[in-house]
Amino acid sequence: MKKIVCLATLLLSICFTYAQELASPNGNFKMNFSLDASGSPVYSLAYKGKTVIKPSKLGIELKNDKHSFLHGFSIKNSESKTFDETWQPVWGEWKNIRNHYNEWAVTLHQNSGDRDLIIRFRLFNDGLGFRYEFSAQKNLIHFVIKEERTQFAMTGDHTAYWISGDYDTQEYDYTTSKLSEIRGKFKEARSSNASQTSFSETAVQTSLMMKTAEGIYINLHEAALIDYSCMHLNLDDKNLVFESWLTPDTKGDKGTLQASCSSPWRTIIVSDDARDILASNMTINLNEPSKIKDVSWIKPVKYVGVWWEMITGKSTWAYTDGVPFGTEGTAAPKEVPSIKLGVTDFTKLKPNGKHGANTAHVKELIDFAALHGFDGVLVEGWNEGWEDWFGYHKDYVFDFVTPYPDFDLVGIREYAKSKGVKMIMHHETSGSVRNYERHLDTAFKFMKANNYD
């Protein structure tokens, strides 16, 4: 691409053996896109003259697809433009954010399936973002993703700062190792967790940070994750090639989509200074602009709260250990409590004496917040139901409006008000999203009525 036209589009010539190059505005990055002999899309990326992503395949595999959507493409259209805009976030580290990139949208056509696939690249001064776009077309309206086949071919056995791939949790410590050592460290990298589902010994989660032998930092991640499945990266540790691995639904499908739609952006942020990765605005530049018109209610706050002490085991979310009153010390309790919202009378159950969200303790934190200038106090475990928090696939697990007997909602509300501290209500879905959505309206009205606004 010899000429970049600012905010204008340029139709490129279509040739048989297709291979084109795009540069970042500052010239530090160069990417190459081509179709290989089987008509599969391939890209590569170089930073300051050094390859950081070797030629890597792109593609999406569809479920029950008569014609594989991975091969047999030709170039139908190719457009490029330069974009340069400065915008202001509602809040964040920066008042002004510059969104500056060279864009390249390649429309691929597959003859056998008579379908188009658009791959859109945006090359910034701090890295590359690209995504798949599916226009509404006769042979591609409703479709199901079997797997996304986006590859990131590494140039060497980099040092990686990784957490193990898991469908349920990201709550692992980071492990630092060579890429080739990930498989061997699979077990030790996975501490015990209430909900965890592994799927590959070489899978890691995004964002994935790496460092090459030459001191170049490479970060793989995604942006604008909307109506699409979360991406893991699965390493082929013989060839040091990562491939996307989407999180499935209960049936094992990786996404039920309707065109027109697009994948999230896949991002590669690169620098020889690690601080640049953290300071990069590429991710938020690739996220969709805010659709919220009235942002006056968005107020960044600093808060203290009741939750970490539960993580460390000092106190509990639940009010009881499930033991009814009057059975302590007996061989077997006369009545075994089965916690059901609206049925179980918690005032009849024996408190475990370790419930974090109790009135006295919350008032202590309100005092602390007022004294040290914190804006708010967040409380987890204030509402009935935590005895069955997880593990049972329980549908009606919380109602989001009924406090435990030792959480004096009104007293705490008035005390916080008198101290000029905002109370922050915690809602735990426990993965029972349907139940949460059922109660959202009532729960939000309850928050509003009780000064949790």
Add this chain to the structure above:
Amino acid sequence: MKKIVCLATLLLSICFTYAQELASPNGNFKMNFSLDASGSPVYSLAYKGKTVIKPSKLGIELKNDKHSFLHGFSIKNSESKTFDETWQPVWGEWKNIRNHYNEWAVTLHQNSGDRDLIIRFRLFNDGLGFRYEFSAQKNLIHFVIKEERTQFAMTGDHTAYWISGDYDTQEYDYTTSKLSEIRGKFKEARSSNASQTSFSETAVQTSLMMKTAEGIYINLHEAALIDYSCMHLNLDDKNLVFESWLTPDTKGDKGTLQASCSSPWRTIIVSDDARDILASNMTINLNEPSKIKDVSWIKPVKYVGVWWEMITGKSTWAYTDGVPFGTEGTAAPKEVPSIKLGVTDFTKLKPNGKHGANTAHVKELIDFAALHGFDGVLVEGWNEGWEDWFGYHKDYVFDFVTPYPDFDLVGIREYAKSKGVKMIMHHETSGSVRNYERHLDTAFKFMKANNYD
């Protein structure tokens, strides 16, 4: 049971080889309950001295259960009572309904798993109902059903009036055949349907009606189906034994339960006069009493409407066939519509000319209803989204408030009001229950505001 005590309970003696008999209030029915050599519960039923259900096993198989919940039971407790009450339904064929039965609740204890299972029988003058009850106990609070193993052993190769077992639809014609012929008629009994999932060639749906060679009618069904999976009946056609087959969730589980809870009632209605089966109130007597205190808004009505003409193919639910304006007759449409609520502008799409829920046609039906004394007019297909009604697992398939361009909601509302006819709004979930629950509040307010009350 020699003595039936009205509304009182009688503790029966517990003996090693347990077998007891219960009679219906009028003595027409006699049932027997026992534990077999392996400690599995077994029941049988006789009508006017003739066996209608041969000894049949009872039980529930749990998922990941260390001790099978099907065997190893002993009798822990047994209570019986007579119940006789007359109640009035909100509406129905009868002003007064008599609920009269002899009840027998057997508490079984399983030593190996240290758990209880209660089986409650209610023997009416028109048949038998029984269910499983799970009290909250240390070793049985949260549990998952692998399969219910309730058997109904037939006495002969009865004539059956059946529809094929299916997880998705009950919309089949009834087939009349001998029990032994069900397997052979599997294919012809299953007409094509948009959503259908079979699971066994000898599975049938409830209610199942049968007629014995001696002219006795037997009906198998269920009552009080609450927080439990719908029951099919799978026939062992060598031994002519039906066994319960519950409808699974996506994971294949047959129910995720929390004690205390119970199964629906399994019902066996029997008579030598087929009319008695239809006239039986056993099912509604076994259903839970209404929890609705203010029933003033429940008004039985007769209505006509726009829906059967779509079933027969004369008209369509959808406003379009998915063709945009101005592309008719061209080789390929320039734009392929992908229907998205809030995005698709239906006024820009070409109507298919067969949309049933159009203003003129609905007004015709309002006239017809007014002329012939019908109370209301129900309209299906009035709202946007029917182009993607089924087949795509679409989440946001309807919003329940946006009419198609040719359905003049206000005009129809006012016209119906002027004719003294009530409009009835149709809501189609399309199986997207989550979407429906999200929109319920808004949809009901919309109905109320538009006189659909």
